[in-house]
Amino acid sequence: MAGPSFIDRARSAADDDDDFPIGDFPGGGRQTIIPQDLAEETPFQQLIRHWMNERHAPDILPGQEMLLGRLLDHIRKQSSDVELLRADPDSSEEEHFRIMLVQTEVERVKFVIRSYIRTRLHKIEKYAKYISANPEIHEKLSKAELDHARRYARLVDYHFNQSVLQSLPEQQRSSEENVPFMPPMTAQPDKLRPVFAHALQDCPPMRLPDGTMSEMQKGQIVLVPFYVVEQLLLRGEVELV
């Protein structure tokens, strides 16, 4: 009788011991954070890193469609395996709690995926007008997200016009006015907002607001305005914490 594929995959799966081990902490350890090699991250750990970055960053970061696709496929496979096992009448006690563990993990992954997508959606709706006007952001969004941003911006514009703006005198109808010392009418991502950055490896020097250069060693945590670490973040040398 053919077993469910996740058991077969388990037998042929490589041994991985690469997650964050709760390592030994000898008294005089040099590292400030438990070291973790980027190359050994599982897809789920990568997603968690991108999720945290997205939560903390004031700007929209490039979307990770491929990663999401892989994880969603994996979830589908696991769920169908669980269905198979449940339908099988001679599964034992051991199978039951194995199924339970697989389901628990699926729930965890689904939660992170949902939260990641919601965070991006929130930022997209907030900056919908800015996105429609600036093509360079479009490559950070997936096609569906871009469509949604455009339609949403149109809807909001239409709503403002219908409810308020068309009843105002001509000169006050614009939604593009820029008053000195006030933020612009179209909400723009605030790249000056401070973020906590954690260096995953030794980083090239970055320019601070007062002009000096600063370099981060692997494992350091620093509080800086977002634009200072933006390039490092996009290259994956730094994560937001």
Add this chain to the structure above:
Amino acid sequence: MALPPSLRTSITPPELELVASEQLVEIVPLVSMERTAFISGAYGPLRPPTKCKVPLWMASNLKLKKKCHIVPPSWLNVEFLQERLLRETTDPSFSEMPFRFAEVAKILLDVAPDDLQNPEKIRMLLKDIREARQAKSREGLSKLDHNELMLPNLCAMEINEIRPFFVRGMSVLTHLTREPAPVDPNAMEQM
């Protein structure tokens, strides 16, 4: 609307626990289980009484169903924490603690107090360490400027605690300082 306002500025502690639960711990299983492929990797086989490394979420799940015993990590014992507490109270800088010690310690104290020696003392020590570090964070506030702030050895939960205030504070200082704009042209338009 997509993201409730309470989640917009910062991460909640339960979410930090979720991230911390990916870490591996050693367990002594009480039931056996074949090697199984999960999304984050293949774990098992569990063969009592051999120890095995599994993620913390799995360990706490099994423990709640009384199917394993958890081996506490090397830093979660009275001697280590006492030594760290001494260092915290004598040194003006933060001492090294595992990055997610607060989350991991909370999970283990809730789920497996019987696997730890002297859980009450451990709780007290953790509380004292936390208070000592909080006092240092408060002093660190005076070093906040519009430029950068180094935070050696700070841990995930503590960063989360100070985040709203420090971020707002630094934001205000940045606006007050009005330095010449950075290279980025977008930011120029904002200022």
